[in-house]
Amino acid sequence: MFEPGLDFAFSLDAADPLRGFRERFSFPKPHRRDEVTYLVGNSLGLQPKRVRDLMLEELDKWAAAGVRGHFEGDRPWAPYHEFLTEPMARLVGAQPQEVVVMNGLTVNLHLLMVSFYRPTARRHKILIEAHAFPSDHFAVESQIAMRGFDVADSLVTIQPRDGEETLRFDDVVAAIEEHGPELALVLMPGVQYYTGQVMPMAEIVAAAHRVGAMCGLDLAHAVGNIPLELHAWGPDFAAWCTYKYLNAGPGATAGAFVHERHLGAAPIPRLQGWWGHDKETRFEMNNEFVPIPTAEAWQLSNAPIFSMTPIIASLQVFEDAGGMKPLREKSEKMVQYLDYLLDATLAGRVESITPRDMDQRGCQVSLKVIADDSSGPDVFRALQDADVECDWRYPNVIRIAPVPLYNSFGDIHRFVSILEDAVG
Ligand SMILES: *Cc1c(COP(=O)(O)O)cnc(C)c1O
Numbered sequence: 502m503f504e505p506g507l508d509f510a511f512s513l514d515a516a517d518p519l520r521g522f523r524e525r526f527s528f529p530k531p532h533r534r535d536e537v538t539y540l541v542g543n544s545l546g547l548q549p550k551r552v553r554d555l556m557l558e559e560l561d562k563w564a565a566a567g568v569r570g571h572f573e574g575d576r577p578w579a580p581y582h583e584f585l586t587e588p589m590a591r592l593v594g595a596q597p598q599e600v601v602v603m604n605g606l607t608v609n610l611h612l613l614m615v616s617f618y619r620p621t622a623r624r625h626k627i628l629i630e631a632h633a634f635p636s637d638h639f640a641v642e643s644q645i646a647m648r649g650f651d652v653a654d655s656l657v658t659i660q661p662r663d664g665e666e667t668l669r670f671d672d673v674v675a676a677i678e679e680h681g682p683e684l685a686l687v688l689m690p691g692v693q694y695y696t697g698q699v700m701p702m703a704e705i706v707a708a709a710h711r712v713g714a715m716c717g718l719d720l721a722h723a724v725g726n727i728p729l730e731l732h733a734w735g736p737d738f739a740a741w742c743t744y745k746y747l748n749a750g751p752g753a754t755a756g757a758f759v760h761e762r763h764l765g766a767a768p769i770p771r772l773q774g775w776w777g778h779d780k781e782t783r784f785e786m787n788n789e790f791v792p793i794p795t796a797e798a799w800q801l802s803n804a805p806i807f808s809m810t811p812i813i814a815s816l817q818v819f820e821d822a823g824g825m826k827p828l829r830e831k832s833e834k835m836v837q838y839l840d841y842l843l844d845a846t847l848a849g850r851v852e853s854i855t856p857r858d859m860d861q862r863g864c865q866v867s868l869k870v871i872a873d874d875s876s877g878p879d880v881f882r883a884l885q886d887a888d889v890e891c892d893w894r895y896p897n898v899i900r901i902a903p904v905p906l907y908n909s910f911g912d913i914h915r916f917v918s919i920l921e922d923a924v925g
Pocket of ligand 1: 605606607608634636637690694719721722742
């Protein structure tokens with residue numbers, strides 16, 4: 502299926518129907534070589550070129566229209582977040598009323614846990630992975646403590662078996678069942694940030710619901726990476742950031758999902774702000790909170806326009822590419838090509854800790870340098886010196902993410918040959 506030479510990489514690029522999208526992004530300037538091999542879209546996606554023009558439009562509007570900008574122009578600021586809702590909902594497989602773009606990811610996790618973590622004396626535990634992203638761990642700990650429970654009793658963590666890197670689904674289900682009647686919430690990632698493992702989200706949601714627990718998903722590494730069907734899978738809530746695979750820039754506004762079954766229904770515990778209040782009467786400025794009957798009810802403040810403008814450009818690129826299906830097709834081919842080259846040149850020296858099974862992985866591949874324990878930092882430095890942008894986790898794991906929107910098969914070939922030199 503694949504061949505080792507650089508020519509073959511170029512032939513894959515020539516046959517790639519998405520190859521033109523690379524031109525829509527700005528690549529960082531190289532230090533030494535003629536181009537940067539950017540493989541760190543799992544950490545900060547590249548800037549879509551159209552972002553600059555859109556940002557300037559908003560700045561000009563502010564300068565020229567002042568406060569009237571809230572209600573004037575093509576994209577008035579008052580309903581600004583609404584321009585993001587439908588394309589974002591398509592990307593995560595949600596209904597538009599289930600999605601809102603607001604705040605940061607950790608902030609959204611907190612707001613949603615206020616609503617969906619409802620501990621009682623009997624049912625007070627939260628299940629997360631032991632190697633959850635630290636911000637998620639901190640958020641959960643503080644939620645438990647603030648409700649008057651003890652983290653030692655109420656936080657349940659699950660980890661891979663000894664000698665294994667990734668979680669087994671059976672173990673997740675066993676933990677959910679073991680704590681069943683005491684479990685208030687299961688909070689899991691869609692894609693594990695360190696190993697790149699894709700979790701069986703629908704099955705985890707079902708297992709949590711079977712024991713009467715709520716289920717939330719952190720989709721930071723999943724959105725824009727793998728196809729998602731949030732409405733059908735049925736988590737109670739989900740949250741994600743937009744600066745990783747969504748390419749919306751550092752600290753860009755995050756996303757939140759609340760399943761339809763919780764919308765407009767019975768009163769729900771929720772932190773309130775004026776932007777969650779009924780739009781028709783918001784400016785009457787009375788003190789009777791009437792929640793919008795959509796996920797927008799969780800909004801607190803008016804929208805941070807300059808942190809949302811890039812998302813407009815970014816989501817347009819996804820729409821123009823035809824959504825996640827063609828992107829996922831290219832992404833699968835890219836990781837298979839990467840596997841092929843690594844097997845051919847670095848077997849025994851570099852080992853992937855990301856599952857091989859395509860159902861359990863997205864763009865990201867986490868590589869363990871196994872030459873010796875001290876070689877990790879040297880290898881990483883050699884990659885940086887060769888203008889390869891990737892991510893290194895102590896002591897010896899290198900994470901790369903070939904992104905189908907802007908990476909090429911040539912990038913993958915280049916990475917592997919530079920890595921081969923670096924590992925020696
Ligand atoms: C990137 C990431 C975060 C970052 O949180 P912010 O609130 O956006 O700073 C949190 N959790 C996970 C799982 C992440 O991957």
